[in-house]
Amino acid sequence: MLSLLLALALSPEPPQAAAVQSSGRVAPDKRAPSEIVAAAPASDWVTIRPDDLIVMELAPDTTGRPRRVVIQLAPPPFAQGWVANIGTLAKARWWDGTSVNRVQDNYVAQWGDASEKKPLPPGLNKVAESEYEMPFHPGLFPNLWSNGAIVPVPARSSNAAAARAPKLADPYAEHYTFVGGMPFAMTMKGTAPDRVWPVHCYGSVGVGRNLSPDTGTGAELYAVIGHAPRHLDRNIAVVGRVVEGIEHLSSLPRGTEALGFYRTAAERIPIRSIRLASDLSQAERPRFQYLSTESASFAAYADARANRRDAFFIRPAGGADVCNLPVPVRRAP
């Protein structure tokens, strides 16, 4: 049936490696991004540490099917005050019995304690606003998307993979990089990165807060379920991204009150638990990997995302915005 339907996306093609011509130049890769990812060798995948993953179990859906949302937490040095708080809250089982309280179309799904009365566990950090972005220092990015050279994207390196890297400059920032499989924007001073901050994309997870100077603890979290709300960057803490189960949030009914809050308690979606993956038993613990942004596979994937040459497409775009380059994630085989 698929071959007959007016399918919007590409038709499956047999995988083919990029052809190297006699000149030594690499012929344009006509594979779809998904084919490139599927062909990436095991060594191109990076295991996400279990203590960098939180696992949220929503109440089962109306047919009784479980709804698990897995979230990767931001790598050091980003957002670590809030990330530590999330660990504290998870270990205290604080979210058990809380709920998804707000679902606003083309924006966010947000969860936490609807009563606002549940006492917080001890030991939560109060995080300063200065933590919304980090100053760069050498060694900050041991693994940058340029096969090790500390060169941001767009690259000034002669490195072939970096040279193929799509130019990501957009109205929000001139320069981007990826750390731990997540996207970050940067300013530069000369040829060196200066300030670095996480980017809100679809599936990004952030920390709800009151008005400045409050920065939130992490008890109230949200996930982006629409077009990337980049105006939130540096105004609120991004602490991670959903790696599995975003559909359990993005397909929820939208709330009918202002900002998409649910009008009644009955509408809220109960949260059974949020646990660090490292606190689950071996049998229950999900294992995930992301595609290394230093790998040739990622470079080929990014190039293909920016220049679709697979069968369905007529006109490669010649570029991609950073949120249209999600770093691939998979369950560890």
Next chain:
Amino acid sequence: MLSLLLALALSPEPPQAAAVQSSGRVAPDKRAPSEIVAAAPASDWVTIRPDDLIVMELAPDTTGRPRRVVIQLAPPPFAQGWVANIGTLAKARWWDGTSVNRVQDNYVAQWGDASEKKPLPPGLNKVAESEYEMPFHPGLFPNLWSNGAIVPVPARSSNAAAARAPKLADPYAEHYTFVGGMPFAMTMKGTAPDRVWPVHCYGSVGVGRNLSPDTGTGAELYAVIGHAPRHLDRNIAVVGRVVEGIEHLSSLPRGTEALGFYRTAAERIPIRSIRLASDLSQAERPRFQYLSTESASFAAYADARANRRDAFFIRPAGGADVCNLPVPVRRAP
């Protein structure tokens, strides 16, 4: 409760007009975009013609509530071959009894005839691929976002509103404009627009097709329900945007087959009807307006979207991507 919740978005503020200082300069507008839109005078709103609107009635939801999706069709000269076909199909009541067959997370919801056997009505245009983008000619854009001067965004005009316009250049295009309340990308030759094409944003509606050179008739349609898939621009026809009811598509369960197709007929969401608004009775016909992109209100709105100065925000972004500047739409008062 709202004032206590860790609300992600701005706190409501009393509306205030932009202050004009004694120097004649306008002080930065600290209003939220929504406040600016709410304060726009009646003369800033443009009525959408009823024959530029299609009204889709999905089967009611499980609680019996109706689910209506209203779509504005693209203005001439864009996509008119497909737009005419959509009118032909609607007048033939062709979609009655068809269904939403595909919902792919962070991508599209797609609908049409799942059997692929339903005969099409006579008189459908076969549209050429060259219609994916239009050549510019003087008079093409009688109403451009610059108070009448044919100047694209970013503007080179000394017009104050245009001068405040956020610079929208991104990895996909250098120049943008708005026509009929919808966003278009452009190339330039010198200071004149050269080629113009519609942009895929959240809520955009497009025409499903087979492989090139097929361009689709319009019988199979999709709406974007995730981050703007800009790589589709100029590869497939954008014919409009959802102006009301997108949540009835974006909150649907995701399909479990490849590309988000539903596995079983029972999962598909029945479409009761799709009608041109002009073919509905006066009582049933919804009336919509969009905020004129030539108005001072839109200029202020766009500036505020790109530079959030309202209470919740600490750091205005200093820019916005075109899909983060959706042209406001409202029910006609």
